[in-house]
Amino acid sequence: MNVVVTARMRMSRTALLPVVLLFVCFVPLAFAASWTPVVLLVPLLAAFWVLRVGVDVADDGVTVRSLLGSRRVAWADVAGIRVGRRADLWLVTTGGTEVRLPVLRPRDLPRLAALSGGRFAVPEPPR
Structure with a gap:
């Protein structure tokens, strides 16, 4: 039996605190009219984003998870890592x-x- 060890790199769960605050702020608006409960989907989607988005690193590759999908890249297909202009990382x-x-x-x-x-x-780092 082949066991794959995976490390999950996700956003900190403390990022859910602003989402809860957003939900509390949206509650009065949600009950303003019959169609406005739809606005409660905004904090729900934000919470789902905080919990879902991230990177899983395993022995056989990297899985990048976004809000609606994921992409798996095997280590054999990785050429390197690039640091973007806004300090974001890109898998090349x-x-x-x-x-x-x-x-x-x-x-x-x-x-x-x-x-x-x-x-x-x-x-x-440069000296």
Whole structure:
């Protein structure tokens, strides 16, 4: 039996606190008219986003989860990691495509490198 160990990198659950506040603020609006309870879907979608979006790192590859879908990239298809202009991380594939790694920042690179099993190294900061 082959066991795959997966590390989940998600947004902190404390991000649900503003979502609860948003829900409390939307409750009076939700009961203003017969059609307005629909606005309660906004905090519900925000909570689902906080709980779902992230990156799963396993022995056989990386799975990037978005709000509605996911994309799996095998380690053999990973060419490297690129840091974007706004300090977001992008997984560069050997096919030339890039996959954004949500909720990860450059400070997460050492942990990501360790979870990858040494498949890429973290560059030293400039001196």
